[in-house]
Amino acid sequence: MNLRAVIKNAYQALRQNTRRSILTMLGIVIGIASVITILSLGRGFETYTVKNLTATNEKNVAVDVVFSPSDYEQFESNKMRYFSDEDLKFIGQIEGVEKVAYVKADDKFLRIDLQAADKKISKNLGFVAGDKDAIEVGRTISRDDIETHQKVAIISRDTAKDVNPDVNKVLGTGVDIKGELYQIVGIYKGGTANLFDMTPDVKIPKTTYQYYANSEGNPTQIKVTIANDYKPSKVAQKVIKKLEKVGISRNFGEYSTFDMSSLTDGIGKVLKMLTFFISGIAGISLFIAGVGVMNMMYTSVSERVKEIGVRRSVGAKRRDIRNQFLVEGLMLTMSAGVIGYIIGYLVELVISIFLPFKVSPDLFTISLTLVITIAIGLVFSITPANMAARKDLVEILR
Structure with missing residues (x-):
C-alpha cells in the first residue's frame, strides 16, 4: 500500500469519529498553545531585558x-x-x-x-x-x-x-x-x-x-x-x-x-532557564493529552478488528496495518499541533499589546512544535499500532 493510500484511509478513519478525534486533539491544542505562548513571551522578555541593560547613549557597547x-x-x-x-x-x-x-x-x-x-x-x-x-x-x-x-x-x-x-x-x-x-x-x-x-x-x-x-x-x-x-x-x-x-x-x-554584558549574560541564562522550566510545567498537559491519544488508538483498534481481518485476508502485511494506525496517530497530533501553534501565536500577540515588547514567531518555536507533535504521535501510537499488527488472522475470522 502506497503512502497516499495510507494517508487517505487514515483521514477517512478519523473523520468517521469526528467528535472523538476533536476531543482528543483538544488536549494537544491546549498544551502546544500554552508552551508556545510561554516560550515566545519568555524569549521576548529576555531580549527586551538584555537590550535595556546594555542600552547606552552611544551606538555601540x-x-x-x-x-x-x-x-x-x-x-x-x-x-x-x-x-x-x-x-x-x-x-x-x-x-x-x-x-x-x-x-x-x-x-x-x-x-x-x-x-x-x-x-x-x-x-x-x-x-x-x-x-x-x-x-x-x-x-x-x-x-x-x-x-x-x-x-x-x-x-x-x-x-x-x-x-x-x-x-x-x-x-x-x-x-x-x-x-x-x-x-x-x-x-x-x-x-x-x-x-x-x-x-x-x-x-x-x-x-x-x-x-x-x-x-x-x-x-x-x-x-x-x-x-x-x-x-x-x-x-x-x-x-x-x-x-x-x-x-x-x-x-x-x-x-x-x-x-554590563558580563551581567546580562548571566541574567539572560537565568531568564532562559526560567522560561524553559515554566514551559516544562505547561508541557505536562501534553503528556496527559498523549495518554488520551493512546486511549483513542486502543479503542479504534478494538472497534476495527473486522476491518483488520479483511485487509489481512486480501494480502495486507503486518507492517501495512502498523503503518495505517501510526499515520492516523501522527495525522491527529500534527493537526492538533498546527492548530495549537496558531492559537498560541494569536494569544501571545494579544498579550504583547499590553507589554513594552513585541513577540514574533521564530524557527525555534516552529521546530519545537513539529518535534513535539511528531514525538507524541509516535510514542503514544506505536503500542496500539503494534497490537493491531499482531492480531492473528485465524482468531479474527473466528
Missing part, C-alpha cells in the same frame, strides 16, 4: 577598563601615569575595538572597589552636584565640604549594609577610595533597587576627588567602545591581556574591566 595600583603613593606626584597614549594606541589595534578614550573626572560615574568585611565589593562612584539627596541617617555634603576639599562621603543604604549589616554603625566610619580615606557622613535611600537603576552607590565632592586622586590630569580609567558583531566580554579579555603585556603601569597594579 562600551567597556570600562580600570587600573588599580598596588601603592597609590607612587602615583600621587603625577610622575607615574596610570595609562599612556601608547597604551591607547595598542588597544585601538585590537580586533573588535571601535575606539578608546580616557575617562575624565567629569564623567557621571566611575567604578571603584571598596573594602568591606575582608572582601572587595565593586560599586558606582558618583559626584555631588549640589542637589539635595534624601538623607536617612546623618547629613548631606555641604557647600563648605566641596569648596575646602573635605574627604567626606555619603553612601546608599544598600552599600551601607554591605559594609556593616547594622547601618547605624556605618556612620562616621571611613571608606577607602583610590587610596584616600573618606569619612561617611550620611546614608541616603539610593535608587529603586532594580536592574535598570544606575544611581551611584557612593557620592563624594568632585573637587576633593580631583584634588587627591589626580584624576583630571592622570585618568585611572579608560573607555573602550566595542565594534558591532563582537562580543564585549571577549574583546575586554583581549584588552586586559594586551595591557598586562605592554601597559605602562603593568608592574605596579592590576587591570580590571566592567561591562
Whole structure:
C-alpha cells in the first residue's frame, strides 16, 4: 500500500469519529498553545531585558577598563601615569575595538572597589552636584565640604549594609577610595533597587576627588567602545591581556574591566532557564493529552478488528496495518499541533499589546512544535499500532 493510500484511509478513519478525534486533539491544542505562548513571551522578555541593560547613549557597547595600583603613593606626584597614549594606541589595534578614550573626572560615574568585611565589593562612584539627596541617617555634603576639599562621603543604604549589616554603625566610619580615606557622613535611600537603576552607590565632592586622586590630569580609567558583531566580554579579555603585556603601569597594579554584558549574560541564562522550566510545567498537559491519544488508538483498534481481518485476508502485511494506525496517530497530533501553534501565536500577540515588547514567531518555536507533535504521535501510537499488527488472522475470522 502506497503512502497516499495510507494517508487517505487514515483521514477517512478519523473523520468517521469526528467528535472523538476533536476531543482528543483538544488536549494537544491546549498544551502546544500554552508552551508556545510561554516560550515566545519568555524569549521576548529576555531580549527586551538584555537590550535595556546594555542600552547606552552611544551606538555601540562600551567597556570600562580600570587600573588599580598596588601603592597609590607612587602615583600621587603625577610622575607615574596610570595609562599612556601608547597604551591607547595598542588597544585601538585590537580586533573588535571601535575606539578608546580616557575617562575624565567629569564623567557621571566611575567604578571603584571598596573594602568591606575582608572582601572587595565593586560599586558606582558618583559626584555631588549640589542637589539635595534624601538623607536617612546623618547629613548631606555641604557647600563648605566641596569648596575646602573635605574627604567626606555619603553612601546608599544598600552599600551601607554591605559594609556593616547594622547601618547605624556605618556612620562616621571611613571608606577607602583610590587610596584616600573618606569619612561617611550620611546614608541616603539610593535608587529603586532594580536592574535598570544606575544611581551611584557612593557620592563624594568632585573637587576633593580631583584634588587627591589626580584624576583630571592622570585618568585611572579608560573607555573602550566595542565594534558591532563582537562580543564585549571577549574583546575586554583581549584588552586586559594586551595591557598586562605592554601597559605602562603593568608592574605596579592590576587591570580590571566592567561591562554590563558580563551581567546580562548571566541574567539572560537565568531568564532562559526560567522560561524553559515554566514551559516544562505547561508541557505536562501534553503528556496527559498523549495518554488520551493512546486511549483513542486502543479503542479504534478494538472497534476495527473486522476491518483488520479483511485487509489481512486480501494480502495486507503486518507492517501495512502498523503503518495505517501510526499515520492516523501522527495525522491527529500534527493537526492538533498546527492548530495549537496558531492559537498560541494569536494569544501571545494579544498579550504583547499590553507589554513594552513585541513577540514574533521564530524557527525555534516552529521546530519545537513539529518535534513535539511528531514525538507524541509516535510514542503514544506505536503500542496500539503494534497490537493491531499482531492480531492473528485465524482468531479474527473466528
